[in-house]
Amino acid sequence: MHSCDVAIIGGGLIGCAAAFYLTRLGKRVIVLESDALNGGASGRNAGSLHFQLEYRLLEYQEQLQDHIAHLVPFTRRAIEQWRGLETLLGEDLELVMHGGIMVAETADQLQRLQQKYEFETRHGMELELLSRSELRARAPYLDERVQGALYCADEGHCNPRYLTLAYARAAQRLGAVFHTGTRVRSVQRLRHEWALETVASVAGDAEHGGRADYRCDAILNAAGAWAADVGRLAGVHLPIFPVGLTMNVTEEAPPLVGHLVQHVGRRLSMKQVREGNLLIGGGWSARLPELTGTGSAAARPLYRSVCGNLATAAEVVPALRELHLLRTWTGVTGVTADQLPLLGEVPQLPRYFVAAGGSGFTFGPTYAELISQLIAAGETAYPIAPFSPARFSHINMFMREAGH
Amino acid sequence: MRPVDLAIVGAGPAGMAAALTAVAHGLRVVVIDEQQQAGGQILRQPPAAIRVRNWLRDRVYRRQQQLLQRAQQDSRIEWCWQTTVLGFLDRDPHDPTSQRLWLHGPEGTRELAARSVLVAAGCHDLAVPFPGWNLPGVMATGGLQAMVKSQQLVPGKRFVLAGSHPLQLIVADQIHRGGGEVAAVLFAQPLGAMLGVRKRPLLMLRHLSKLLHIGGVMWRLWRAGIPVRFGSTVVAAEGERQLAAVRVARLRDGVFEPQQTREEIACDHLGVCYSFLVASELPRQAGAAVSWSAERGGWIVDVDGWQRSSVAGLYAAGETTGVAGADVAREEGELAALAVLLDQGVLDAARAEKMAAPVRRRLASLREFAAVLAQISLPPWRVFEQLLTDSTTLCKCQGISVGQFGDLLQEHSSIATANSAKLRSRTGMGLCQGRYCGYFVTRLLARHGDISEAEVGPFSARSPVKPVPIADILAREREQG
Amino acid sequence: MAHRIEAGVERQPSLQIEIDGVAVSVHPGETVAAALLLAGREHCYTTREGEPRSLFCNMGSCFECLVAISVAGEEREPRWRRACMTPVSEGMRVRTGKCLQETL
Numbered sequence: 004m005h006s007c008d009v010a011i012i013g014g015g016l017i018g019c020a021a022a023f024y025l026t027r028l029g030k031r032v033i034v035l036e037s038d039a040l041n042g043g044a045s046g047r048n049a050g051s052l053h054f055q056l057e058y059r060l061l062e063y064q065e066q067l068q069d070h071i072a073h074l075v076p077f078t079r080r081a082i083e084q085w086r087g088l089e090t091l092l093g094e095d096l097e098l099v100m101h102g103g104i105m106v107a108e109t110a111d112q113l114q115r116l117q118q119k120y121e122f123e124t125r126h127g128m129e130l131e132l133l134s135r136s137e138l139r140a141r142a143p144y145l146d147e148r149v150q151g152a153l154y155c156a157d158e159g160h161c162n163p164r165y166l167t168l169a170y171a172r173a174a175q176r177l178g179a180v181f182h183t184g185t186r187v188r189s190v191q192r193l194r195h196e197w198a199l200e201t202v203a204s205v206a207g208d209a210e211h212g213g214r215a216d217y218r219c220d221a222i223l224n225a226a227g228a229w230a231a232d233v234g235r236l237a238g239v240h241l242p243i244f245p246v247g248l249t250m251n252v253t254e255e256a257p258p259l260v261g262h263l264v265q266h267v268g269r270r271l272s273m274k275q276v277r278e279g280n281l282l283i284g285g286g287w288s289a290r291l292p293e294l295t296g297t298g299s300a301a302a303r304p305l306y307r308s309v310c311g312n313l314a315t316a317a318e319v320v321p322a323l324r325e326l327h328l329l330r331t332w333t334g335v336t337g338v339t340a341d342q343l344p345l346l347g348e349v350p351q352l353p354r355y356f357v358a359a360g361g362s363g364f365t366f367g368p369t370y371a372e373l374i375s376q377l378i379a380a381g382e383t384a385y386p387i388a389p390f391s392p393a394r395f396s397h398i399n400m401f402m403r404e405a406g407h
Numbered sequence: 408m409r410p411v412d413l414a415i416v417g418a419g420p421a422g423m424a425a426a427l428t429a430v431a432h433g434l435r436v437v438v439i440d441e442q443q444q445a446g447g448q449i450l451r452q453p454p455a456a457i458r459v460r461n462w463l464r465d466r467v468y469r470r471q472q473q474l475l476q477r478a479q480q481d482s483r484i485e486w487c488w489q490t491t492v493l494g495f496l497d498r499d500p501h502d503p504t505s506q507r508l509w510l511h512g513p514e515g516t517r518e519l520a521a522r523s524v525l526v527a528a529g530c531h532d533l534a535v536p537f538p539g540w541n542l543p544g545v546m547a548t549g550g551l552q553a554m555v556k557s558q559q560l561v562p563g564k565r566f567v568l569a570g571s572h573p574l575q576l577i578v579a580d581q582i583h584r585g586g587g588e589v590a591a592v593l594f595a596q597p598l599g600a601m602l603g604v605r606k607r608p609l610l611m612l613r614h615l616s617k618l619l620h621i622g623g624v625m626w627r628l629w630r631a632g633i634p635v636r637f638g639s640t641v642v643a644a645e646g647e648r649q650l651a652a653v654r655v656a657r658l659r660d661g662v663f664e665p666q667q668t669r670e671e672i673a674c675d676h677l678g679v680c681y682s683f684l685v686a687s688e689l690p691r692q693a694g695a696a697v698s699w700s701a702e703r704g705g706w707i708v709d710v711d712g713w714q715r716s717s718v719a720g721l722y723a724a725g726e727t728t729g730v731a732g733a734d735v736a737r738e739e740g741e742l743a744a745l746a747v748l749l750d751q752g753v754l755d756a757a758r759a760e761k762m763a764a765p766v767r768r769r770l771a772s773l774r775e776f777a778a779v780l781a782q783i784s785l786p787p788w789r790v791f792e793q794l795l796t797d798s799t800t801l802c803k804c805q806g807i808s809v810g811q812f813g814d815l816l817q818e819h820s821s822i823a824t825a826n827s828a829k830l831r832s833r834t835g836m837g838l839c840q841g842r843y844c845g846y847f848v849t850r851l852l853a854r855h856g857d858i859s860e861a862e863v864g865p866f867s868a869r870s871p872v873k874p875v876p877i878a879d880i881l882a883r884e885r886e887q888g
Numbered sequence: 889m890a891h892r893i894e895a896g897v898e899r900q901p902s903l904q905i906e907i908d909g910v911a912v913s914v915h916p917g918e919t920v921a922a923a924l925l926l927a928g929r930e931h932c933y934t935t936r937e938g939e940p941r942s943l944f945c946n947m948g949s950c951f952e953c954l955v956a957i958s959v960a961g962e963e964r965e966p967r968w969r970r971a972c973m974t975p976v977s978e979g980m981r982v983r984t985g986k987c988l989q990e991t992l
Binding site: 164175183302303306330332 | 498874
């Protein structure tokens, strides 16, 4: 029997970062991960730090007006947090914040950039609208067709293969315990605490054989795309849906693209990492691997996505054509109905918290820090009420007796 | 696009045998290979522009040569040369039972739909890392051999061959006959280990032609004064940006002799051959189940008695299912073709069984021989362990040393699987996609964590399995567009 | 130095390629890897750390024999190709020793 203050389900970025922040707040933490740490979207996304409102959010600008107003100051908080992250964790994370551009090719797209610029600056974001000639000077790698761009000086990227493990390592130094290859099989609410039962999966933990029991005061569901599956173990619906995305990476190339590049009207996100590889994505779909694990089972790329993504990228940055495609892969991320994160305590379940969804890499450290404050102290340094799972309470209205 | 009946990846013995059997029963067959002609690595032919009299006429090649002639002369087989299979694409929703392959040829990339796919992609040399192995002049012995066989070129002046596989003898003989100087052929294992074959006299008698071939080779090497030594190996390659000499250590019970007494042999080329690794990345990318075998080539594809993989419509034959040599490959290729014919309804069960019976009989004996060979050909891990010094490059693509890799494992105690090691260390993320370092990453992790290789798992295989120019992807796209 | 086996081998009339600015005579059917061995230029590319990489597997698997190749008649920047898998052609230009992350 293992006992702790907080059992975190999910060893991705949010889970490992929360383990760090919670142990720093004096909590005893155990992280339960069914596979290996950082094996899901946390380690497979492209590591963009995109602080401008994303293309996908702009599509919903009307409906999300209020939430977005909340998101902008939240973003400024995240920017500050990123700036201190390498010092905080004491590790080189290949973090660069060299600026990002969101490009436009048509008059219509330029107009949208203009609107976006006005909206975001009104809420306090520092952005710069670049004309065609200004853009030429700053980003000579772009094709002639690009007419203008919105520049955010804080954007950049961080190595997603390092960040989660750096958090885990720092948390471990503070006493957090990590059980990988450990799948949670049942979650029970006892009188004053939670009881979890696990089974060994993938890389079995020889120390405690197959099954193991855990008792804890609080649970943090940080299972990303699998958060809904994990939620059901406790008898709640958490409306987060797995989405498969295609990512592409080129061979190592000479320095070419010096910004995070996004597109206001097309699905494109691109950056060049320290080793020289260009990572290309931007929301091209992929078939979902079986959601029972993160294994290589369904690693077959969607041809249309690969070709579409590369064609878009090569039209914006023509030099890309001469590079080799090294790999494509699928990352599975969790998306909520309103694209905002699920962050807070689940109303039906005392001391059961969730932190998942909603630009989980860029904002992962911030979500983790705030949820840790909520778990440890009952309040947060920045309001997270708009992200609370309470906004979806209606779908759990009939679940009370079915739960624990 | 109408799918072909059978796409075969690899034009070696397994691919050729499968193609012949399948076309004989009326299937439409496409064989894809990166080379320009059939034969695979065992019969890697000189290009059409280079004519060689009496090419590979040794008796031991006779059956393979016959197979090659038959396959090349069969006009029903469609060949697709200089073409790499980049991977399995998502299935066509309108034809979910077919496989879609992503091909890269001289004209760019394209798709190929096939009702069944046989992967017979062969193997490559197990390249054991050791200090200095990244110097120009150090090559895989199979690579040296291909230069002699196919390009009719002796790639250096003075050679040393080191490792543990009997192929070394054959290559030494070929280099010598081509006019190269072979300074030494070194086997890490003691002679006694090689003579373990004596304990299976009947089996050896059945495969006498191979033994006689090796005997003939040994005789020629002896007459030429080429030293063949057992119980010693190359422990370092030395030179200033080009190999100049190798450092040789004797082994006692698998342990290298002390530094001071190690001998130096001058040479400009070193061939390394400890065994072979299977090319299973395509089936793995398609989702096929694999098993670990240290002796038979790392992650080998699981197949049933008909060479069916765990993925419907995907078959594997030859080295891909465990290194066992060209004769086994040929029989497995034939068996796989019979399975395709059975599964596509061309043959009924009784007929297929009847046709498979003699193939299986031949296979049983051939596999037994291959197993003995595999056993005596791979030295124990402690030999490799001593070669993998901290400063030795583990992943040549990314320039990561054994020591750096070990440090990461120390720093991040959560790393247990090959995939998690890959993500943190970049081993296996380079141009070769982990083909070479993967075997050692797996074995190092298993030892580090005191877990089985199965628990460590392979690197996830990703498409494209070989890098492809983006322009080549887009060219085709525009054309179809 | 490497040498061609002449006994029993018929090659077609030679053609010219250029390796690092030096004209080299080769025969149709020969690979760039063979040409590099004959010219004594085995160092194919240079890693970021400054280490040489060279022909290793000679079967298209290891990607260590990448060299920058321009094919006559193709109007584009030189491209990284595997020397072992690329047959020579008249007027081909080969650059060795470059770093993969260097502009060609």
